[in-house]
Amino acid sequence: MRKLLLASCFGVAALFTAGYASANEELIKLSADANQWVMPTGNYANTRYSELKQINTDNVHKLAPAWTFSTGVLRGHEGAPLVIGDVMYVHSPFPNTVFALDLNNDGKILWKYEPKQDPNVIPVMCCDTVNRGLSYADGKIFLHQADTTLVALDAKSGAVVWSAKDGDASKGQTGTSAPMVFKDKVLVGVSGGEFGVRSWVSAYDLKTGKLVWRGYSMGPDSDTLIDPEKTTSLGKPVGKDSSTSTWQGDQWKIGGGATWGWYSYDPDLNLMYYGSGNPSTWNPKQRPGDNKWSMTIWARDVDTGAAKWVYQMTPHDEWDYDGINEMILADQQIGGQTHKTLTHFDRNGFGYTLDRTNGELLVAEKYDPAVNWASKVDMDKSSKTYGRPLVLSQYSTDQNGEDHNNKGICPAALGSKDEQPAAYSPDTGLFYVPTNHVCMDYEPFKVSYSAGQPYVGATLSMYPPPGESNMGNFIAWDGRTGKIVWSDKEQFSVWSGALATAGGVVFYGTLEGYLKAVDAKTGKELYKFKTPSGIIGNVMTYEHGGRQYVAVLSGVGGWAGIGLAAGLTKPTDGLGAVGGYAALSNYTSLGGQLTVFALPGN
Amino acid sequence: MRKLLLASCFGVAALFTAGYASANEELIKLSADANQWVMPTGNYANTRYSELKQINTDNVHKLAPAWTFSTGVLRGHEGAPLVIGDVMYVHSPFPNTVFALDLNNDGKILWKYEPKQDPNVIPVMCCDTVNRGLSYADGKIFLHQADTTLVALDAKSGAVVWSAKDGDASKGQTGTSAPMVFKDKVLVGVSGGEFGVRSWVSAYDLKTGKLVWRGYSMGPDSDTLIDPEKTTSLGKPVGKDSSTSTWQGDQWKIGGGATWGWYSYDPDLNLMYYGSGNPSTWNPKQRPGDNKWSMTIWARDVDTGAAKWVYQMTPHDEWDYDGINEMILADQQIGGQTHKTLTHFDRNGFGYTLDRTNGELLVAEKYDPAVNWASKVDMDKSSKTYGRPLVLSQYSTDQNGEDHNNKGICPAALGSKDEQPAAYSPDTGLFYVPTNHVCMDYEPFKVSYSAGQPYVGATLSMYPPPGESNMGNFIAWDGRTGKIVWSDKEQFSVWSGALATAGGVVFYGTLEGYLKAVDAKTGKELYKFKTPSGIIGNVMTYEHGGRQYVAVLSGVGGWAGIGLAAGLTKPTDGLGAVGGYAALSNYTSLGGQLTVFALPGN
Helix, strand or coil, X not given: CHHHHHHHHHXXXXXXXXXXXXXXXXXXXXXXXXXXXXXXXXXXXXCCEECCCCCCCCCHHHCEEEEEEECCCCCCCEECCEEEXXXXXXXXXXXXXXXXXXXXXXXXXXXXXXXXXCHHHHHHCECECCCCCCEEECCEEEEECCCCEEEEEECCCCCEEEEEECCCHHHCCECCCCCEEECCEEEECCECHHHXXXXXXXXXXXXXXXXXXXXXXXXXXXXXXXXXXCCEECCEECCCCCCHHHCCCCHHHHCECCCCCCCEEECCCCEEEEECCCECCCCHHHCCCCCCCCCEEEEEECCCCCEEEEEECCCCCCCCCCCCCCEEEEEEEECCEEEEEEEEECCCCEEEEXXXXXXXXXXXXXXXXXXXXXXXXXXXXXXXXXXXXXECHHHCCCCCCCCCCEEEECCCCCCCCCCCCCEEECXXXXXXXXXXXXXXXXEECCCCCCCCCCCCCEEEEEECCCCCCCCEEEEEEECCCCEEEEEEEXXXXXXXXXXXXXXXXXXXXXXXXXXXXXXXXXXXXXXEEECCCCCEEECEEEEECCEEEEEEEECCCCCCCHHHHCCCCCCCCCCCCCHHHHHHHHCCCCXXXXXXXXXXXX | CHXXXXXXXXXXXXXXXXXXXXXXXXXXXXXXXXXXXCCCCCCXXXXXXXXXXXXXXXXXXXXXXXXXXXCCCCCCCEECXXXXXXXEEXXXXXXXXXXXXXXXXXXXXXXEECCCCCHHHHHHCECECCCCCCEEECCEEEEECCCCEEEEEEXXXXXXXXXXXXXXXXXCXXXXXXXXXXXXXXXXXXXXXXXXXXXXXXXXXXXXXXXXEEEECCCCHHHHCCCCXXXXXXXXXXXXXXXXXXXXXXXXXXXXCCCCCCCEXXXXXXXXXXXXXXXXXXXXXXXXXXXXXXXXXXXXXXXXXXXXXXXXXXXXXXXXXXXXXXXXXXXXXECCEEEEEEEEECCCCEEEEEECCCCEEEEEEECCCCCCCEEEECCCCCCCCCCCEEECHHHCCXXXXXXXXXXXXXXXXXXXXXXXXXXXXXXXXEEEEEEECCEEEEEECXXXXXXXXXXXXXXXXXXXXXXXXXXXXXXXXXXXXXXXXXXXXXXXXXXXXXXXXXXXXXXXXCXXXXXXXXXXXXXXXXXXXXXXXXXXXXXXXXXXXXXXXXXXXXXXXXXXXXXXXXXXXXXXXXXXXXXXXXXHHHCCCCCCEEEEEECCXX
């Protein structure tokens, strides 16, 4: 403990002045130090795994809150705080307040940043006024505001160092995602798939806030930063106009493909990975074609944005199976060979493992047995439909036409998993996945585009699979074989991000408000605590003064909790599905609190 | 433990159907059962003392949160939950939501009541949108809404049984106080001293909600329910027109004397006790005379409202030393004789002990050494000024005239103590008093009355006493001698109600958000925990399933926290004094959470 204590007290003071050769070097070192939680994903690989093990399977039942903090904001609290040295950085949903809290003093407020934002941004945020967190690099804290402003704050004082407006909220472009810092760039995406926003990823210079490159999800090759010859899909060059050729007319200009998920990065390959969202509108009849490159896993060169490879999971989406979920980078042995893999749990209900060097598809299996819209992903390399899901006609909302209510499609639009990130433990070789166990009725209808107005084009309602009552499962997944290893039932969707630890304990939160700790090997529940409000935040851990802490934001909301968050009580056009979660109001109320847990000190 | 467990499991189910002969009998029995917390004051005597002692001075350092709950409402959370059997009843500030929480299930919501109230009531609430809690009797939960509606809810279902409108918010009459049930009546007061409301106490029939009697703080004897011959003050009949004769012209009709404090009750004497507030306006020049019976301790017959005795603590108030603070009933030995006493810590900085049978003044001493506006209370029975404070001219805002800024008056308008209730332990014979250690500059000015508009008439600013930095103390007080036994400094006013227990531990909360446990004998701090937001709620305790719990509402606000609660950043006209508490924003943010503590289960 003594050594850790010293590291905590002295190592930290030097953090902001250490003079690393590059932000990259600094971040790699800090993210390798388990005492810190320096990026919203824990590390570049997005494993959300911590080497801390003071809290373990033997003692986690003794866990208890050590201190707490209210953000002063209600509605959905996604994301997680950062810890760098003696300071914790906490964010809130709109108005996106940022707090720097003193870990030496039970979270005393060192500084607070409150952006001035036009509240008219609220109605154009599709699924609650969420924000997924902050990033740190080079002595600065980065915030992506609801109004798409990316702001760099001095980590010591909270003063604005620079800011850059990335989009235009009056056109339905909003900011909900956590920025990520890769090398000397701050990467940020955009929300607005339900407003016909042709989406992009932007890279800003870390020091100046100057835009370096921007890559769109759809459009001409010059916009998508796709090279017809060099960019591959399933091992083959994509060819000229690979995106625009899969759209009718100019529909791609309002084509969606939002980019608000979590980004990962492989420093050795210098590639960043992320998913693009659903094509706009939700009415598939209005946009014939594959709608590339919506619903796609992207591998881009961080320096230039050039696409190395792409893989479209759900061509011509008919269900809003938004492909934004995170890509978790690990090395896994598959077929007797160790691959640099990327594992992704898509909204469409398939868990994919790819070789991240080249986008080779290795595994694609359902991670919820309820998934029924496709029989499987075609893994036959000789097949014309190789790599595509084989859609069942009865669940094809396109084939059944407009104004037809398609019943019993699983998963629902919010997917077998949404943004709530999974974790991966190298100790068990397993992924820990918070899932939705929800089906839907989906009725597409014709809709007209008007900038800044909802452009949804479907009505839907969501409910548990027939004959079942639980709307969620927390599962352990073997990404090598594509099999569920264990599954813990939850009454509601698990809309909280998971944390895996070297202590053999996996943590997650529930919509009722419980923080839960389970055995990584068996899924056995070892501890639970009812926090003030439903949890849609991500669990994180850090060590300070020789003591391991586990922290999570409570604050029910997000898509699953939009009924509570926005005071809705029945299914609404487009967003739908409030109904299935109405029972949440029997368990929890709105909130906005951080709870920091530790083992008793004495 | 087994016995307690049985009591908890079986006794409770029968609670609502026990068929007590009277509500009084039921409440006396329930309040004698330390497992319950059946009224907001703990018991009729307002001692806020619990016989529970599972948590004691030896083990309280091990305390930790057991479960938590967010009310979904921000701003100041005063008061405390009730516990009756397996159910906890929690209230919120405006909109005054009521929750019934299942103690067998970590606070699952059994029912919720959300009044529909005109939000225009908010601007006429002088000092945040607070509510001080609920009462229970006869299978009903009673809520006093901001709009002065008194509502009786079925304790099992939350259905409205009856409701009664007690006042008119358009005239500045609002509800903030907890109703109290004495015998077969629900007693409720009114807020509005800063709006020229001539205030009253109402008694409603428990079963029907019909008004039984109403006693005003000022006006003709028929309104005050004073009998010129039978009602006494300091042992003598008050005589005819004792109130109106002390006012100029009709000023008494807008005379204030609010009644929003805590009420106590002596079943043997059938007397209820409460204090009336400041006379309106705060500009003393506009209301010559003693302004009776503002600033008065009242003893009324519960059946008829008839005043048995009155004692005016601060005749002709010149400082807003609102007399609403609670009366704590105990039997104390003074001068070799055991008295049925009433102890009261007034805003004016004096701690009073009276014989509650007849209003005899036994002790009146300063409970904060900073108090300077009066040299003492004249205790010489032969003196013409017997029982009156001896005011120092330099601090007389009347003598110094309008538009004169009177500097350095201690205490400030919010008093050496405000509504935050003290506790009394029969084990130590001491009172535990959360205090403000604050002085002020006070400048009265001429103001005109207009119904429903603020009628304040003074500007002020508040700050710690010269040369000191702490704005609060938590003290132990000997009510027999009028001496401070020990005093714990706090940076800010202690605006949370205290709890004394048979475990030798006294609890209170701080504006920074700490729940603190101290040794009842010495004041030594034994435990503290940082809750999500600043605490202005009152600590309570109960036992369930053989385990003792301690619970408190967090949610910074109230007068001291109005700066944070209402987003104010500088002293404001009338309310003033935000400045001194501005540093609170370095410690805490708005919230609204219940934290329930217990010793670790294993």
